[in-house]
Amino acid sequence: MTSTLPAWFTARQESAKTRYESTPTPKRGDEQWRFANIKQLKFDNLSGEANEADHSDLISRSTGVETPAAKFVFLNDAVISSETSLPEGVICLPLAEALEKHSDLVEQHFMKQESRLGSAKYAALHEASVKNGLFVHIPDNTEVEDTIEVHHWISGETTVFPHTLIVTGKSSKVRVIDIFRSADDSTPGLTIGYKDLYAGQNSSLDYIAIQALNEVSRMIAIKETSTARDSRSRAFILNTGAAWARNESMSRLEGPGAHSDMLSVSIPDHEQEFDQRTFQHHVSPNTNSDLLYKNTLYGHSKTIFSGLISVNEKAHHTDAYQTCRNLLMTDDCEANSMPGLEINADQVACSHGSTSAQIADEEIFYLQARGIAPDQARQLIARGYSIEAVMRLKNEKTEALVLKFIDEKFSRIAIGGV
Amino acid sequence: MPFRVHSLSNFLHMSLHIQDLHASLENGTEILRGVTLEIPAGEIHAIMGPNGSGKSTLSKVIASHKSYLPTAGKITMDGKDISEMSIDERSRAGIFLAFQYPNEVPGVSNANFIRAALQSRLPKGQDIDAVGYYKSLYEKMDLLEMDRKFTARAVNEGFSGGEKKRNEILQMMMLDPKYCIMDETDSGLDIDALKIVAKGVNAMRSPDRGMLLITHYQRLLDYIKPDHVHVMSEGRIVKSGGPELALELEEKGYDFLKEPALA
Numbered sequence: 001m002t003s004t005l006p007a008w009f010t011a012r013q014e015s016a017k018t019r020y021e022s023t024p025t026p027k028r029g030d031e032q033w034r035f036a037n038i039k040q041l042k043f044d045n046l047s048g049e050a051n052e053a054d055h056s057d058l059i060s061r062s063t064g065v066e067t068p069a070a071k072f073v074f075l076n077d078a079v080i081s082s083e084t085s086l087p088e089g090v091i092c093l094p095l096a097e098a099l100e101k102h103s104d105l106v107e108q109h110f111m112k113q114e115s116r117l118g119s120a121k122y123a124a125l126h127e128a129s130v131k132n133g134l135f136v137h138i139p140d141n142t143e144v145e146d147t148i149e150v151h152h153w154i155s156g157e158t159t160v161f162p163h164t165l166i167v168t169g170k171s172s173k174v175r176v177i178d179i180f181r182s183a184d185d186s187t188p189g190l191t192i193g194y195k196d197l198y199a200g201q202n203s204s205l206d207y208i209a210i211q212a213l214n215e216v217s218r219m220i221a222i223k224e225t226s227t228a229r230d231s232r233s234r235a236f237i238l239n240t241g242a243a244w245a246r247n248e249s250m251s252r253l254e255g256p257g258a259h260s261d262m263l264s265v266s267i268p269d270h271e272q273e274f275d276q277r278t279f280q281h282h283v284s285p286n287t288n289s290d291l292l293y294k295n296t297l298y299g300h301s302k303t304i305f306s307g308l309i310s311v312n313e314k315a316h317h318t319d320a321y322q323t324c325r326n327l328l329m330t331d332d333c334e335a336n337s338m339p340g341l342e343i344n345a346d347q348v349a350c351s352h353g354s355t356s357a358q359i360a361d362e363e364i365f366y367l368q369a370r371g372i373a374p375d376q377a378r379q380l381i382a383r384g385y386s387i388e389a390v391m392r393l394k395n396e397k398t399e400a401l402v403l404k405f406i407d408e409k410f411s412r413i414a415i416g417g418v
Numbered sequence: 419m420p421f422r423v424h425s426l427s428n429f430l431h432m433s434l435h436i437q438d439l440h441a442s443l444e445n446g447t448e449i450l451r452g453v454t455l456e457i458p459a460g461e462i463h464a465i466m467g468p469n470g471s472g473k474s475t476l477s478k479v480i481a482s483h484k485s486y487l488p489t490a491g492k493i494t495m496d497g498k499d500i501s502e503m504s505i506d507e508r509s510r511a512g513i514f515l516a517f518q519y520p521n522e523v524p525g526v527s528n529a530n531f532i533r534a535a536l537q538s539r540l541p542k543g544q545d546i547d548a549v550g551y552y553k554s555l556y557e558k559m560d561l562l563e564m565d566r567k568f569t570a571r572a573v574n575e576g577f578s579g580g581e582k583k584r585n586e587i588l589q590m591m592m593l594d595p596k597y598c599i600m601d602e603t604d605s606g607l608d609i610d611a612l613k614i615v616a617k618g619v620n621a622m623r624s625p626d627r628g629m630l631l632i633t634h635y636q637r638l639l640d641y642i643k644p645d646h647v648h649v650m651s652e653g654r655i656v657k658s659g660g661p662e663l664a665l666e667l668e669e670k671g672y673d674f675l676k677e678p679a680l681a
């Protein structure tokens with residue numbers, strides 16, 4: 001990744017650097033940063049030192065689904081382990097390598113969209129700084145049954161810029177899981193990640209991001225999903241770690257019959273803050289999008305959900321749903337929801353709703369009447385609450401992996417005695 | 419045989435004993451106005467009574483529901499006062515309440531729910547034997563004619579009324595309590611479902627177990643034969659007798675309770 005970067009890429013990095021510098025930092029009062037803690041955007045570790053870490057330790061901790069189709073382990077954006085057993089024709093390479101070997105293919109898809117949900121400055125920073133990530137290209141009529149799994153470790157008070165670019169050809173299928181973790185529990189790292197997801201015609205693209213960083217780290221994750229005619233994209237986010245995480249998820253439905261599922265489970269505790277902005281953009285008629293975000297808040301934590309469904313003028317027969325549900329486990333947590341609709345077409349079925357609730361005494365009573373202690377009863381109910389979104393992954397191994405991270409979080413909460 | 423069991427139970431105070439129990443709603447309205455009732459191990463008692471008589475409240479107070487404040491009297495189990503015990507402690511000690519309206523628990527499978535309940539009875543660090551657990555669960559589900567798919571379904575979510583009641587009995591069979599309180603387990607059941615539920619309850623009859631059936635209708639008692647029948651009205655037990663009392667109530671209706679001779 002040193003000398004042979006294509007010219008188009010270096011040119012884009014240079015212009016992105018200028019754009020980053022000229023774009024103002026978000027400030028209080030910006031609509032797209034409403035309720036957000038702007039102080040989190042003071043990044044002291046942009047030029048921080050990366051730490052080396054014990055590779056074999058990290059590799060052994062990089063467990064994911066049973067029998068992955070491919071498995072990559074990154075430490076601070078450098079590959080430390082990889083193994084693949086993928087069908088012929090599938091390209092699945094570290095981005096740095098793909099830039100050398102498949103420069104044209106990468107160029108066709110790399111960061112084509114203007115960032116619209118508030119983090120244009122950080123998208124530019126990512127573009128200017130990105131060194132690596134994963135490039136996945138599935139040829140037409142090729143199905144990858146097992147999961148491509150990517151472990152991203154960050155070590156040191158540094159910043160990483162992991163990029164995930166997935167392109168599915170006609171009638172193809174793939175599932176990719178990114179897992180973001182810190183090498184230790186006490187070093188504050190910063191991750192500015194970007195995901196470009198292109199579901200080609202009649203294809204199926206599943207993308208799962210598991211954010212389980214240590215609780216002093218921060219993350220910005222920007223995702224651009226494009227779903228073509230008769231294809232189905234499914235994007236899932238799990239937030240258990242980080243002091244602060246901001247997810248901006250854009251989903252464009254760009255052909256009749258396109259379907260997009262946008263799913264998320266967040267379980268913040270202590271002072272953790274998860275800020276999620278979404279955009280369901282119905283460009284074509286006869287498209288369908290379904291968003292379900294479920295937050296379970298403990299301690300003094302805070303969530304922000306701001307979602308917009310936008311239906312273009314000619315996008316008739318759109319079905320669009322948006323649901324954000326918050327389960328408040330303490331009196332001190334704070335859930336903010338800002339759902340929105342913008343409809344410019346006819347015969348559209350749209351609904352959006354958000355709720356915030358505590359567990360009802362009656363529910364606890366039922367579990368307690370079976371001998372289950374109140375704390376455990378609350379946790380069983382909270383876990384069950386998250387499962388609705390997890391089950392929509394429709395893949396047992398993936399669901400099991402996501403639940404493993406959810407259970408780890410709940411056991412930390414139980415020990416923390418919140 | 420029952421005779422011997424009785425005397426043994428009495429000697430060891432093996433009973434659920436409710437003594438002059440008073441309980442009120444948070445707003446001060448008194449619902450139970452001095453209930454006294456002893457259910458010895460080995461016996462089945464039934465409480466009948468009109469709506470609003472306090473039957474369901476009694477079951478909830480025994481389980482320690484926090485909407486009702488006990489204001490006087492006490493409840494002992496095998497001689498031990500349980501008044502200070504929490505809901506889950508009472509359950510683990512051996513009291514089971516089959517709910518009239520069982521709650522749904524989204525995202526928690528039936529198998530995991532019952533397992534968590536059993537696990538709560540074990541000392542820390544000790545785990546349920548999974549193989550033995552499923553064997554026992556399936557046996558009981560077969561008896562209650564429940565499809566195996568119920569193990570994976572979320573607790574009571576989308577269950578019909580009858581399925582929920584069967585699920586309560588399944589939990590009761592799995593937890594193997596000393597004292598079972600069934601709150602209108604027969605309501606909302608068709609005759610076939612009622613027979614299945616009764617089969618489960620009858621299978622649990624044991625010299626070591628006491629049962630209290632709370633019901634509105636005599637019909638349930640055709641399938642589960644009680645040893646004693648009590649009539650509750652306005653927060654008190656106003657009449658007690660044998661199984662024939664249920665038939666008398668069925669025939670005459672609850673109005674006959676209002677006759678002064680009964681007071």
